[in-house]
Amino acid sequence: MRVFVAFEGLYESFDISSEDTVKDVKLMIKDYFHVPVSEDKQGRRYLELIYAGAVLKDSWILADVGISVSSTIKCVIKEEDKPVFYVYNTVTHEKVPIMGKIYLLSEKVSQLKTLVTLKCGFPNSVYCLRTPEGREMYDCNTLSDYQLDIGTLLHLDVWDGWKEFLTGCLLGNKHKVQHYLSMEKPVVNYQKRVALYMAAFFGHLQLSAWLLKQGARPTDAVGVHPYREWCQGNHHPDVAKCPVHAAAEAGQLMMLKAFVNYSILCLECQNSTGQTPLQLCIQYKHKDCVLYLVTKMWSVVSYPNFSLPTKIYIKLKLWLLKAQNNIRRIKRHNQTAVFRTRVGDVVLVDGFTKPKMTSKGFYQAMVKDTSSKRLNLNNPFQRRQGACCSKASEGDQEGLSLKLPPLGDANKSTNRRQQKKRSRKKTVTLGNEENMDQNMCLARVPLPPISILKPPHYYSIPDAKFLLNPSLESFSEHSGRTPRENAIYYLALASAFKEKPWLQQLSIARTLAKKSICKPVC
The missing domain is CATH 3.10.20.90 (Phosphatidylinositol 3-kinase Catalytic Subunit; Chain A, domain 1)
Incomplete structure (x- = not known):
């Protein structure tokens, strides 16, 4: 033809x-x-x-x-x-492609981390990258130092005990974020800044409102983990990013409005390269955000007797804040401290201390911390106490060896209750599975408009029975899909022929499904 x-x-x-x-x-x-x-x-x-x-x-x-x-x-x-690298996110279990040219292999690891942050929304100080062999990649080294090739799968690891906390930040779940906050005050303050940064990036208004009430500010830089305070000479430049910069990069208009209403200083907040939120919105081509920030920048702040342009008002406010900080410093008779760490705090140095970024869960990290503390304590008083209590412990062990008679009626009643609960759970899960199947059908399989629906006998096609035939066991064994899933798959494929009527799409789906059934069966 x-x-x-x-x-x-x-x-x-x-x-x-x-x-x-x-x-x-x-x-x-x-x-x-x-x-x-x-x-x-x-x-x-x-x-x-x-x-x-x-x-x-x-x-x-x-x-x-x-x-x-x-x-x-x-x-x-x-x-x-094709992507230059793939990054496996251990928090979301997703494989993130990193696009770029081959010259990216000659760049530093810090440049790659900047691209990863724009993809996943995590601040740079929250995670580290590792090679497929498990070697940690430091910001000051180049990618060629690790002998990486195009298409290599890298791993993204976060701080131990932070997986659940970061999952709550991704979902905007305020209660989950509250539950997995640390017990140390400096770490809690750092976690609040991280949570506000991620809430700004993903547009979670409720979480950001709660964090603003807790003292986190959109103009505060995320910074680094308190354990890394002594390594500030090797920090990534993007640790100076603020939550308002994350909202500008992601184009979150509602978050920008909330931040500007909270503090007008957000309009002139600069990152490490001196860019304001307006310049970032122009760079990433977020038109609505650009229009909003321009109108705010060129507006007027009115008072009962006079009015000031917004730019002059911001400069005056910054000058007043600086003067207030100087007065507080003089009253306290303290000079600006370079380090905020104290004696006894944990210090991590790249290449010298045991890494704390291995993506362990919250409870797994807590158990390890408690066990390590028990091993490190060398208190003579505790040893004497343990020796004195050894006799009591022997008596307890004898008591534990005793076997009590089983409770017949109580066990029967509890078993019946458990069986009833299990049967209720099974019925609920079965109902949920049926609803999921229906939702999948409605989402993927197109239906004809109501205006062209015909009576049921109009669609009674003898050859269409194979689409939902449950007796094709050999097909399920070879293809890995049930006949119902196969019908849904090919109806979704046929829906791509948008210029064809719905009945012709149905005939195409029948033909493709019939061929896929005949091949494995034969």
């Missing part, structure tokens, strides 16, 4: 067989138009065939998707860049 192919303004006819696959047609088009097709580590250049609004897969047969004589197929050249 003869079909027509539209390619870059040309309109050519091809004589093909109805049994040819899409891949065969692509080879014919490639040879006829002399199209260079390539694939390497950097990316690939390939042909894509489009019919009735749907992209055709290489394994499909032309007759199965309804391509007949004199049909027109659109052909385009696609160029796809």
